[in-house]
Amino acid sequence: MATKQSTAPDVFTGVRARLEPFQGILIRISAVVLFLLIWEWYAGTQPDYLFPQLGVVVEAFGRQIREFGLVSAYASTMATVFIGYAIAVVVGVAVGLGMGLDKRIEVTLDPYVSAMYVAPVSALIPIIIMVGGSSFESKVFVVFLFVVFEMIINTMNGTKTVPEGLVNAGRSFGSSRPTIIRRIIIPYTLPYIFAGMRLGIGRAIKGVILAELLIEFSNLGAVIREWEQMFQIAGVLSVTLLLMVTGVVLTRAVSAIRDRIITWEADGGDH
Structure with missing residues (x-):
């Protein structure tokens, strides 16, 4: 026993x-x-035109691929996302580093960054249309606006976590300012930069759909609008689920890249 x-x-x-x-x-x-x-349980209690079952959504998804050019629409939408997102990351990191390293730059730009971060981008759409028209560049700019301030704020906050003693140690060894930024400040800031990149993916996807619905009916925005006008909620949900899955996959990809680059956190946080 x-x-x-x-x-x-x-x-x-x-x-x-x-x-x-x-x-x-x-x-x-x-x-x-x-x-x-x-x-499935909840959909079974509702009519399909209010909340369809998954089989109906999958059927609508197949029809969108066959009849509504979903694949090409998705590719065009994601191209807009990637271009706007990439520009926002580069600009956001550069401006965030500048604000974090130079108090004068921070004092000058912080009110504008804070104001634009909370401003509803949808309210700026008419101005964007007047300046850039219903163009591809206008849609990229909307994506840029959705992401760049997240990147600026996260990067700026990251630079402020760098221990002053470590920077002084670098100076005492004769390191130049560019070397200190490259070897000390940027590595400490990387977790914050990647946090901004993760959050920026969701914001970029929201931004591109807003742009495609308000600036020009195109790509996935046009597919959503067509199915809305037909009162087919299944088609709207299928595109929504596609965007959700895309957001999850891209966020996981950024996390994987982060884990490959930032190895010291797994060792207890020693840089």
């Missing part, structure tokens, strides 16, 4: 140890399955 009692915990411990590397994946899969079950 004693042997059996001591063996049972060992078996459970062994199973748990084998499953531990997959724990995160299992939790995510379980969450998705639970979400789908709740969707």
